[in-house]
Amino acid sequence: MxxxxxxxxxxxxxxxxxxxxxxxxxxxxxxxxxxxxxxxxxxxxxxxxxxxxxxxxxxxxxxxxxxxxxxxxxxxxxxxxxxxLALVLTEKIPMSNLTVYELIALGRQPYTNWLGQLTEADKIQIARAIELTEVADFQHRKHFEISDGQLQRVLIARALAQDTPxxxxxxxxxxxxxxxxxxxxxxxxxxxxxxxxxxxxxxxxxxxxxxxxxxxxxxxxxxxxxxxxxxxxxxxxxxxxxxxxxxxxxxxxxxxxxx
Amino acid sequence: MTTTQRHRNLFIGLGVFFLLALLTNLALGQVAIPLKEVLKSLFGTTAEKSTWEYIIIHFRLPKALTAIIVGMGLSTCGLLMQTLFRNPLAGPYVLGLSSGSSLGVAFVIMGATLLPAAIGSLLISPYGIVIASCLGSFAVLLLVLIVARKLRDTAGLLIVGLMFGSFTSAIVSILSYFSSAEQLQRFTFWSMGNIGNLSYGSIAILATCLFIGLLISLFSIKALDGLLLGENYAASMGIPIRRSRLLIITATCLLSGSITAFAGPIAFLGLAVPHLAKLLFQTHNHRTLFGATLLLGAGLMLCCDTVSQLPGFNFTLPINAITSLVGAPVVIWLMVRKKSLL
CATH class of the missing domain: 3.40.50.300 (P-loop containing nucleotide triphosphate hydrolases)
Incomplete structure (x- = not known):
């Protein structure tokens, strides 16, 4: 319903x-x-x-x-x-060493402890987001190495990992x-x-x-x-x-x- | 090899590097002391020559401790600033924080005579210098933050840092024109950077500042990770932006201010070390980087200090010259191959 x-x-x-x-x-x-x-x-x-x-x-x-x-x-x-509420914005992601996986994992921030450590439950959510958006093939590449189309899917995956209605x-x-x-x-x-x-x-x-x-x-x-x-x-x-x-x-x- | 294993190995490697750097630093100086004797004096047993023990305990150990504090503090400072400004070239020296501290210290050392004697002597105490130095770096950081909101590009920010440097040195030269020879000498020695003759009392103050600064940084790690995606994303992921920014700035000023007060402006270390850590660990996760920068910063600072007074030379090179010799090429290298590194 x-x-x-x-x-x-x-x-x-x-x-x-x-x-x-x-x-x-x-x-x-x-x-x-x-x-x-x-x-x-x-x-x-x-x-x-x-x-x-x-x-x-x-x-x-x-x-x-x-x-x-x-x-x-x-x-x-x-x-x-x-x-x-999870957002996907138009602004450019600042330069950094983040891999696609690390970027998506940041979506778990509202749920992680004060050091931002990922639990098993967090990892399951991240894996689900990666699966739904079909970004698994390049999850270990740096976020600046992928195409615009791929990056957009990754940003959507990050928002998905945030697990919001x-x-x-x-x-x-x-x-x-x-x-x-x-x-x-x-x-x-x-x-x-x-x-x-x-x-x-x-x-x-x-x-x-x-x-x-x-x-x-x-x-x-x-x-x-x-x-x-x-x-x-x-x-x-x-x-x-x-x-x-x-x-x-x-x-x-x-x-x-x-x- | 998985990333975690690779990181564990790297951390072990860095730990070994740090210990080696520490022991070499204690053993070498104008007189080379055998490693066995260094360890003996450190662990309380009597060394072969009592002069060696005296040198280690009263001269080299405090210097090594200062080097460790300076290396850890400035490197952490650089790490915090690079993420906060979303700028690979941010660092306490390059952005003029050290110049701000210099200005604060210059006012205290050379301007104190212009004030009533009671306030003057209060200001010139170690605490007075620390406070003036922290305030100086805080003022510059605030100005840089305001300017950074208006212009976002790297080059602009660097030029602003450079301008603050020129601005403060202009004020310092005006102050030195009116000050006595003795005051001027004191300030000049301070500005060359010196981690040598600090008493254990001063080291305790410095260590306290370092401890508080690192503690605040530790609590900012999650926010720093979030800030990697920019402030809007960080806010959307539940990071309280204003509070986090304030915490990061406080830690930066405390670290760079206190260190500059005691050790003088140390160039480039804060900029270069975080980059070396990022390069080694190939990550931007601040939990990993925090530990890596601490070890690497302390180790490198010890190495620089060792180089500045090798045995066989009858003189000590200014530490600032050594760190610049190491750090400046790193900056140039970064500018040239920026894309692949960041």
Whole structure:
């Protein structure tokens, strides 16, 4: 049974400026369920990252509240939050000697003792993450020696090892070619169904997201709507996504067409 | 061979290296003393010549202890800073922490006369110098941290460290212009780095600072591991970033400040040792690196000290020159083959 995992109540997202608050989205009442792959789409500069950061508790909302398992997210201790939410970010990993295995093992930090030693239970979780993401072949290589596509899978494996009900990824498919984009999408889809996690990710690959997500969070200048992809298509929200008369959305094929 | 086995062997090797370095250091000096006699004097039995025993107990042992403390402390300092700044070239000397300490000490040694006599004599005590030195390095580290937030690249940070170095030496030269010959001499000797004539009392203060600094570092190991992925990832894995950063900075300043106060600014050791440890152990796990840096740092410092006063020479080379001779090529080598090393 899928249940509601993350809920927001009257959430207003934006950032304070000198001339008052800059509101990007307001009055959000969202419910994210377990076992669902949810994509966040919208044009550049609309505030996807801000929304994502706010939902994760990295940034304060202008007003309203976010609950995870009915607990307000900003009241959780860092370690408690780390056991609820795992992140995959766009930022580059600083240079270091870490192997792929060591990098994935860092995901166990919320559970390890004060010295960060791994127990047998930790090692089982790490092995499971490696198996699910199929990164075993290069687990002993240094993290800077593998390709971008492989690194993305490794970062997802690290988030999996963190063993959280909720996983948030910021544009996990940028810089990847079509084959690797599809493989990341399918991996996320598989993880959502098999591990019953709620997986939320932002992306610019809208046509792929339409085909593979369970739900889509569409962000336009006027509104933020969460619904199934087919309902989004019939409501015609995709045609209003880009304010450019040369780009049209074709509801029959589910693709954007350039005039 | 698995990694754990390899690491165990390496640790045994490092332990042996450290012991050998210690014994050689005790045995060699302006007078070479046979190893057997060194061991005899250390373990309480009377040595063949009472002068040898006197040299070992009152001169070489305190010097060796200081070398061990300096080596361990500065190397740990470098390890902490390299991870905190996500920068392979960070180290107490390169980033100007030692310059900050110098400035603090210069103010105390040469500026104390400008103050009322009572405060002046209080300042010039060993404790006064330690506090001034720690404050100096703390001030510089804070400034570097602020600058590091604005510019993230290696070169920028290094240039800033260099600028702090020039800045402090400018202030020091202004201070020396107004100070007496005696004060100036004292400061110059201090700035050449000297681990020789420390009393057991000073060593006790130094050891206490080292102990506290290492203890704080030990409690920061998990946070340091998390920080390898950058601050945002570390935070997402439950590391309390602000508290950890504060702890790491405190440990760094305590270690580099106290050591610089007593032994003078020692160049490059803090930068080179963590890299050698990473190179040897091929890991970035801070539990392993912490132990490796301690042993390697202490051993290398002992070696540098041994080289600085080999038998047959009637003089002692400044320790700073030796560590620079070893350390500077390491930095150049790092810059050239940066990618493969980090």
């Amino acid at each position: 899928e249940k509601a995992l993350v809920t927001t109540s009257n959430l207003t997202v934006g950032y304070p400026t000198k001339n008052g608050d800059h509101v990007l989205a307001s009055g959000l009442h969202l419910t994210l369920q377990t076992g669902k792959l949810i994509s966040l789409v919208g044009p550049n500069g609309i505030g996807k990252s801000t929304l994502l950061r706010t939902l994760c508790g990295l940034q304060k909302p202008l007003s309203g509240e976010i609950f995870i398992n009915n607990q307000p997210i900003d009241k959780l201790l860092p370690e408690e939050r780390a056991q609820q 909720w996983m948030v990824l910021d544009e996990p498919t940028t810089h990847l070619d079509l084959v690797h984009k599809v493989s990341v999408f399918r991996l996320l889809k598989k993880l959502a169904t098999e591990t019953h996690k709620c997986i939320l990710f932002s992306t610019h690959d809208i046509d792929l997201a339409i085909q593979l997500s369970d739900e889509m969070l569409v962000m336009t200048h006027q509104q933020v709507i969460l619904d199934q992809p087919c309902n989004h298509i019939s409501s015609g929200v995709f045609s209003t996504l880009f304010q450019d008369e040369n780009i049209h959305f074709d509801p029959t094929t589910g693709r954007f067409i350039i005039a």
